[in-house]
Amino acid sequence: MTTNSQLNPLPLLSPSRSVSQNYPTVVRRTALTDTPLTSTPNSPRGLQPSDGYSIAPFLELPRRATTLDVPGLTKSRVSPDGTIAARDVGSKLVIVMVGLPARGKSYITKKLARYMNWLQHETKIFNVGNTRRQSKHHVGPASHPLPDSPVLEASMGPKSPPLDELDTSHPANFFAPDNPQTAALRESWALQTLDELLDWVLHGNGSIGILDATNSTVKRRRMVLNRVKDRSNGELKVLFLESVCDDKDLLEQNIRLKLSGPDYKGQDPDIALADFRMRVKNYEKTYETIGDEEENTEGLQYVKMINVGRKVVAYNTQGFLAGQAVFFLLNFNLAERQIWITRHGESEDNILGKLGGDASLSSKGVKYARALVRFMDYQRTEFRRRQLERFSLQSTVSQISSQPTTPKGEPVEPHFCVWTSMLKRSIETAKWFDEDTYDIKQMRMLNELGSGLCDGMTYEEIRQKFPKEYDARVHDKIGYRYPGVGGESYLDVINRLRPVIVEVERMQDHVLLIGHRVVARVLLAYFMNLGRQAIGDLDVPLNTLWVLEPKPYGVYWAVYQYDENKDWFYKIENSNSSLTTPTNSTPPPETATSVTSSSVASPEAALLLDTKDSSPPSTVNMPPPPLPSRTRSMTVTTPSPLSNESHQVEHDAGVDIVISSLQ
Numbered sequence: 001m002t003t004n005s006q007l008n009p010l011p012l013l014s015p016s017r018s019v020s021q022n023y024p025t026v027v028r029r030t031a032l033t034d035t036p037l038t039s040t041p042n043s044p045r046g047l048q049p050s051d052g053y054s055i056a057p058f059l060e061l062p063r064r065a066t067t068l069d070v071p072g073l074t075k076s077r078v079s080p081d082g083t084i085a086a087r088d089v090g091s092k093l094v095i096v097m098v099g100l101p102a103r104g105k106s107y108i109t110k111k112l113a114r115y116m117n118w119l120q121h122e123t124k125i126f127n128v129g130n131t132r133r134q135s136k137h138h139v140g141p142a143s144h145p146l147p148d149s150p151v152l153e154a155s156m157g158p159k160s161p162p163l164d165e166l167d168t169s170h171p172a173n174f175f176a177p178d179n180p181q182t183a184a185l186r187e188s189w190a191l192q193t194l195d196e197l198l199d200w201v202l203h204g205n206g207s208i209g210i211l212d213a214t215n216s217t218v219k220r221r222r223m224v225l226n227r228v229k230d231r232s233n234g235e236l237k238v239l240f241l242e243s244v245c246d247d248k249d250l251l252e253q254n255i256r257l258k259l260s261g262p263d264y265k266g267q268d269p270d271i272a273l274a275d276f277r278m279r280v281k282n283y284e285k286t287y288e289t290i291g292d293e294e295e296n297t298e299g300l301q302y303v304k305m306i307n308v309g310r311k312v313v314a315y316n317t318q319g320f321l322a323g324q325a326v327f328f329l330l331n332f333n334l335a336e337r338q339i340w341i342t343r344h345g346e347s348e349d350n351i352l353g354k355l356g357g358d359a360s361l362s363s364k365g366v367k368y369a370r371a372l373v374r375f376m377d378y379q380r381t382e383f384r385r386r387q388l389e390r391f392s393l394q395s396t397v398s399q400i401s402s403q404p405t406t407p408k409g410e411p412v413e414p415h416f417c418v419w420t421s422m423l424k425r426s427i428e429t430a431k432w433f434d435e436d437t438y439d440i441k442q443m444r445m446l447n448e449l450g451s452g453l454c455d456g457m458t459y460e461e462i463r464q465k466f467p468k469e470y471d472a473r474v475h476d477k478i479g480y481r482y483p484g485v486g487g488e489s490y491l492d493v494i495n496r497l498r499p500v501i502v503e504v505e506r507m508q509d510h511v512l513l514i515g516h517r518v519v520a521r522v523l524l525a526y527f528m529n530l531g532r533q534a535i536g537d538l539d540v541p542l543n544t545l546w547v548l549e550p551k552p553y554g555v556y557w558a559v560y561q562y563d564e565n566k567d568w569f570y571k572i573e574n575s576n577s578s579l580t581t582p583t584n585s586t587p588p589p590e591t592a593t594s595v596t597s598s599s600v601a602s603p604e605a606a607l608l609l610d611t612k613d614s615s616p617p618s619t620v621n622m623p624p625p626p627l628p629s630r631t632r633s634m635t636v637t638t639p640s641p642l643s644n645e646s647h648q649v650e651h652d653a654g655v656d657i658v659i660s661s662l663q
Contacts, residue, residue, distance in 0.1 A: 066091045066237075068320050071120035072479070072491025081479065082491075083120070084207050089235040092201050093321040095210045096224055098242035098290060100283050101276070102254040104308045105243045107552060108329070109212045115328050118526045119498065120491065121207045121321060126197040128213035131189045187223075190215075194224060198231050208321055215240075216287045218294060225297070239322045240302035241329075242290050247307045250334075253552065255280075308552075309333055328502065335508035337414050338383060339548040340376070341523050344514055345369045346542050347425040355462075356448065356455035361428045368543055368562055369429040375545075375560075375569045376416070376433075376512060383510070384413050415439060415509040419500075421446035421516065429514050439509075445496050448516035452487025477536035490535060493522050501526055520546075527555050545569060 068074060069091060071082040078085040084092055095112070097105045109125050116123040190213055197209035215221050221240060228238050245251050255276060267275075290302050295315060303326055304313040310333075314326050345365025349357040361369065391410055417439045420426040430440055454462050454469070463470040466483075473480040481489035497519065504511060513523060517540050525535040527548045543562035548555050560569040 066319050070495065072489060073495055083122070083205075089202065089232055090237065091319065091321070092206070092236055093208045093319060093325070094197065094201065094228055094236060094238045095208060095325065096215055096221070096238055096240050097210065097212050098215045098221065098240050098302075099244065100214065100216060100287055101280050102251060102257075103243040103245045104250075104254060104305075104552075105214075106212060107308070108241070108243055108305060109210050111332060112325060112328060113208075113210060114526065114529045115501070116208055116321075116325065117529075117531075118501075119324070119494065120532065121324075122205050123208040123210065124197075124200060124206055125210045125212050126193050126200075128186075128190050128193045128211070131193045131196075132186070187220075190220070190224075191227065194227055195231075198228065198236075201236065202232060208325075214283060216283055218288050221290070221294070222297075225300070237299070237301070237319050237322065239317065239325065240290060240300070241325075242302060242304045243308070244289065244304060244306045245308065250307060257552070303329060305329060328505070331502045331506040333506070333508060334550075334552055335414070336387060336411070337508055337549070338379070338510045339504060339527070339550070340379075340510070340512040341520055341546040341548070342372070342429075342512070342514055342544065343516060343520055343540060343542055344420075344423075344425040344429040345372075349425075349456075350542065353458045354456050355458070356451040358424050360424050364564065365425065365429070367564065367567065370432050371562060371567050371569070372429065372545070373432045373434075376438075379547075380416055380510065387411060387413070417441065417507075417509050417511040418514065419443055419446060419511060420514045421448065421519070423447055423516070426514050426516065443500065445500050446513065446515045446519055449490070449493050449518040450482065450486040450488040452482035452484030454482050454484075455486070478532055490518065490522065493518055497522055528557065 067076075067084070067088050069079060069082055069084045069088070074082045076085075078087065095109075097109060099105050106127075113123045113125050193213070194211055197206075197211055200206040201209045211224065215224060225238055228236050245254070255273070290304065294300055294302075299318075301316040301318055301322060303315075303317070304311075306312070309329065312326075312330050317323060317326050344361070345368035346362045347357075347359040347365055348362055349359040350365075351362055388410060416437070418430050418433050419441050420430045420443070422442050422444050426446065427442060433440055451457075454466065457465070459470075469483060473482075478490040481487050481492065500513075501523075513520075515523065520540040521535055521538045524530070524538060524540070524546060530538065543564070545560040545562070546557060547560070548557045559572045561572055562569050
């Protein structure tokens, strides 16, 4: 018989006990404990002599295997929810951006962070430029080109020249490589930002930290790599992500977008543009692309994205998270297209308030489905009209968007896909689309969340028959899984929708996704960059239609509500809009009606961003043109926790485009 003492021969050790060759497996025992010993520091570096232990010099701490952790799909004693355990440092990841200014680094980082956060891998961007702007001296072109004298003296030492001897004739000189006084400051800000990132990954809840900076020299990248190795005992992996852009049209567009950033806010556009071009030239003087020389560095892994994804080169990628990141980077583009999301029309089960099931549409649902076809036909035509108008004013639009062109050089009109779930109510909603015009496909991934034993029940019936299950769902709506065969959680739905998201990011066609309440919530959460807790609270009523248009600087979105009396869709007025844009030509019914907003939920009501991330969300909300004045207007009140920070970013074909960042 095996006794407990044989299974656990080693007692818990206090700091006064010694770890020697007589107890060679104490580290292994500590590593397999669900929670750290009270006397052992909760740190990835393991036991150290300074912790009060006497460790034999020949005893080396074993390396932990990198693990596959997927929230909702994996679990273990140390990670019951599937997130990466604090001790599994080798499974976490630091992504270090590389590239000259205006090469799309911030666009890539925000898009990647949105995807990884949506998959429930805690990801956060740490921007060195923000550190510079938030310094107490507010250094930067928008304020002072150079820091005050005391800062220089503290940073450069007593041999630093006086401030009046420094070249301050142009703000861009602050970034000149031959300016040693400011180079040291920029180096210190980079290290400060990197240390904040490492604190969050090593001692916080972070799984992926992204360092957004130029890191444009071999020396700087080596410094970053060594710092990460030193602080993580060589366990934490680093993926360098270099963005290269040689497309002149795309580069010019990126440069002009920079003028709306915080460095040039309120400045004369011509002066700001000249300053930024000079800043780029200063970086170009010392820029060193990642090459063969660095490939000899032990453990180095990198990805090169050329022209924002037209070409991708990957070298020595290691670990699950790095693999997921590289896979996503292979699947997005800048093509102009629309993504429409709606629930199916009203079903017979909707009338009864039942969960799940496979009921057919009601008479109202059929009416909605028929109107949806007419509205999509109209919107498709309108998109093409606007596309050709922009092309006539800016002939480079097809090159910038990387879309194929017609023999006339015009951008090719995107195809239009309609994807439904495999449930009757979703399939029937797409029944009246012309298959010669629309590519219609059914996908099991778009099925509604499986309710297991509760399928076909109302919420009140669940509360009465399964009160514990009802309460469990109330306390953890995202992680809760319905009991019984086929029962799912929101996390399960997120994971099965992953190929849909990747395909939508990859494709250059329009797509209409006809899904269900939970599916629509999860899809909208991705495109709107919602925090985990906001997903389950996003109100997605029937007869509501969302449109999203990916842009180089965010996502344009709008909401339409179906009016059964007028048998047409009307745009809900966007209360986040601060500027008025020209009207569109949506054909309304001849007679307008007054409709209150109380019965129409706004997606903004659920845009409660994850407060753990202080950086602005990557998703931006640009107001679409309102309906003509003779159509009805719906005003939606935004909850007080939301604030707006709007600024104009470009003038496109006479239409003011506005970014409104939700803080």
